[in-house]
Amino acid sequence: MIRLEGAVYPWRFRIVLVLLGLMVCAIAWRIVDLQVIDREFLQGQGDARSVRHxxxxxxxxxxxxxxxxxxxxxxxxxxxxxxxxxxxxxxxxxxxxxxxxxxxxxxxxxxxxxxxxxxxxxxxxxxxxxxxxxxxxxxxxxxxxxxxxxxxxxxxxxxxxxxxxxxxxxxxxxxxxxxxxxxxxxxxxxxxxxxxxxxxxxxxxxxxxxxxxxxxxxLSIDLRLQYMAHRELRNALIENGAKAGSLVIMDVKTGEVLAMVNQPTYNPNNRSNLDPQAMRNRALIDVFEPGSTVKPLSMSAALQSGRWKPSDTVDVWPGSLRIGRYTIKDVSKTEGRTLDLTGILINSSNVGMSKVAFDIGGETIYKLMQQLGLGQDTGLGFPGERLGNLPNHRKWPQAETATLSYGYGLSVTAVQLVHAYAVLANNGRSVPMTMTRADVQPAGAQVMSEDVAKTMQGMLQQVIEAPRGVFRAQVPGYHVSGKSGTARKNSVGSKGYRENAYRSLFAGFAPSSNPRYAMLVVIDEPSKAGYYGGLVSAPVFSRVMSSVLRLMNVAPDNLPEVPEPAPAPAPAQAAVQQPVSGGRI
Incomplete structure (x- = not known):
């Protein structure tokens, strides 16, 4: 007789049924859990395959x-x-x-x-x-x-x-x-x-x-001034066969940069054939020796020391000065054996400036230049801006003292130099430079004696208006102040200076009676008519500053006096015929 296995072992059959029941319950619970309790999981998985952000x-x-x-x-x-x-x-x-x-x-x-x-x-x-x-x-x-x-x-x-x-x-x-x-x-x-x-x-x-x-x-830039400065700088490079150039205009009261142009330049809307050299903002990135444009700063240090006054004279004969193995020379012949301080600036005498510097010491000049911002961060935050180099010595030798006083042995940027002139124009008060529009005039800090700054304004006015002055920088209808400079270019990769390679500079401000705007013009390697700053850069300053003053509605302060009209003659009285006494009618 044959018996079924299930009948022999009924507990096995029951175990299988229980397991199958548990599996069904587990599946049912999971379905309820996913569809009712934890439905966000399935929705998230579905959305991940169809919903995108x-x-x-x-x-x-x-x-x-x-x-x-x-x-x-x-x-x-x-x-x-x-x-x-x-x-x-x-x-x-x-x-x-x-x-x-x-x-x-x-x-x-x-x-x-x-x-x-x-x-x-x-x-x-x-x-x-x-x-x-x-x-x-x-x-x-x-x-x-x-x-x-x-x-x-x-x-x-x-x-x-x-x-x-x-x-x-x-x-x-x-x-x-x-x-x-x-x-x-x-x-x-x-x-x-x-x-x-x-x-x-x-x-x-x-x-x-x-x-x-x-x-x-x-930005603080005035597009009208930017266009005009761009045109004049471009024309100046063509006329003088120059390699490059920069021009910066600054409001001396607010520290705003009103125009900053460089040549060569490029079109940012089409950079397919872009020359990397054209991308450089030379006014902020290029450093150079400023030459005679720093003589007014050195002269300010002399006046502020109290040891010198504008009428003091210096013996500059015979136009050269030997210091060890170096010889300092004046480029042009001066008016006589002696020059007063204004005459030193007008004639741009290296010998006269050096002798003044020997008296006050290099440390005095260094400290004032540092306070004026040379070799210092301008705070503009512009990418790639360079600081330049303002040398300092524990003990100042005569050679380094002399070269610093007339603009060699240090390196600056165009914005640093124009800012230093803006301090002179602002009666010795330094305000931070800015590339964004300043809605509130900053207070600034007094870094130079107000009397010294005003004295220097008048001396620099004579630098332009005196008979031997830089007449090419004059602006019709306005008194302007400024100083030209010419600096030889350093050799790259070797000591010394390059032959026939110069920078022509002119720095100034206007109007002299109440300075409003400072400007610096830098022309790099002019190669045609000449290379002196008074010949190459001063005419650019004149044309640009003339347009600036008129566009900004600055009242002229140097108009010729109009003679008063002569009084009109009194009208002649009509003669009245009187009857002759005793005459016949």
Whole structure:
């Protein structure tokens, strides 16, 4: 007789039934848990495969001049990207796509084959919206577009080195764009969309985070002055066959830089053939020996020491001075054996300036130059700005004392030098320089005696207006003050100076009766008519300062006196005929 196993061992059958029941209960509980209790998990997993967050681009902040004129704006563009895996299925349309974006069909085909395993590849960036939409309208599988912003610079090459530019990802790379990148950069937003497994958008759900545009930045630059200074500097380089040049205009009361131009320059809107040398903001990056333009600073140190007054005289005969193995020479013949302090500046006498420096010592000159900002950080925060070098010695030898007094042995930037002249023009008060518009006039600090500064203003006025002065710097209708300078250029990689290589400089301010604006002109390696600062740079100062004073509505202080009209003669009285006594009628 045969018996069933289940009948022999009934407990095994019951165990199997219990296990099957537990499994059913576990499955049922998991279904309830996922669908009711922990439903967010499945929703999250589903959303991860269909819901996407697309970035909403945010444009950079507007850069304007002090009057609101745009210097840098963001314009919408379309960037095209492709999925090579999807494009592999429509190889016949590759030539059509290449022609639409202006690329060589063979190059595009080779690129697609080399990246056939990738899912993302840029096709073209920064297309104007119309051009990008034309490509998208072809409906080629695997071709997609995304909206971005690209920087445009309305002033072009005129403000190129000041404003700078951004890269293809809209990040600042030069100039103000880099220095204020965090201020100008916008914060992208997010848009929630539904996409299928091929990445095609099915539905635009909602905006989860609004884009935040960058902040507007108002510079201190006056675009009118910038255009005018750019034109005059460019013409000066052509007329003198010069290599390069810089020009800086500063408001002496507020410390604002009103114009900063450099030559050569470039077009930031088209950088396809960009020369890296043209990108340099020479006014902030190039350092040089300032030559005779620092003599007014050394003379100010002498006046402030109390040991000298303007009427004191110095024996400069015979126009040379031997110090050890060095000989100091005057470039031009002076008016006589002795010169007063103003005469030393007018004749630009190295011998006279050196003898004054020997009396007061190099340390006195060094301290004043340091207080005026030479060799110091200007605080502009401009990328790549250099500090120059203001040498200091524990014990000042005569040679170093002399060279410092007339502008050799130290190196400065154009903005440092124009700031030093602005302190002289502002009655000895130093205000911080700024590249942004100053809505409140800063207090500044008194770094020089007010009496000394005013005395120096008058002496520098005579440097231009005296019979032997720099007459080419005169501005019709205005009294101006300033000093020319000519400095030999150092040899690169060796000691000494180059032959026939000079920098021509002129620094000054106007109007002398109430100084408002300081200016520095630097012409690098003029090669035609001459190289002296009074011959090359002074005429540029005259033309630019004349336009500045008129554009800024500064009242003239040197108009010729109009003679009073002579009084009109009294009208003759009509004769009255009187009857003759006793006469006949």
């Amino acid at each position: 697309m970035p909403i681009p945010a444009h950079r902040g507007l850069i304007t001049d002090r009057n609101g004129e745009p210097l840098a704006v963001s314009t919408p563009v379309i960037t095209l990207w492709i999925n090579p895996q999807e494009l592999a299925a429509v190889e016949s349309r590759w030539p059509e796509l290449a022609n639409a974006v202006g690329q060589n069909p063979a190059d595009l085909s080779a690129r697609l084959r080399a990246n056939k395993d990738r899912e993302f590849l840029y096709l073209a960036r920064g297309l104007i919206p119309e051009q990008g939409q034309q490509v998208l309208d072809l409906k080629i599988p695997g071709v997609y577009g995304v909206e971005e912003f690209r920087r445009f610079y309305p002033a072009g090459e005129v403000t190129a080195q000041v404003v700078g530019f951004t890269d293809v990802d809209d990040h600042g790379r030069e100039g103000v764009e880099l220095a204020f990148d965090q201020w100008l950069a916008g914060v992208p937003g997010k848009r929630q969309v539904l996409k299928d497994r091929r990445g095609r958008m099915i539905k635009d759900v909602q905006v989860t985070k609004n884009a935040k545009p960058g902040k507007t930045l108002a």
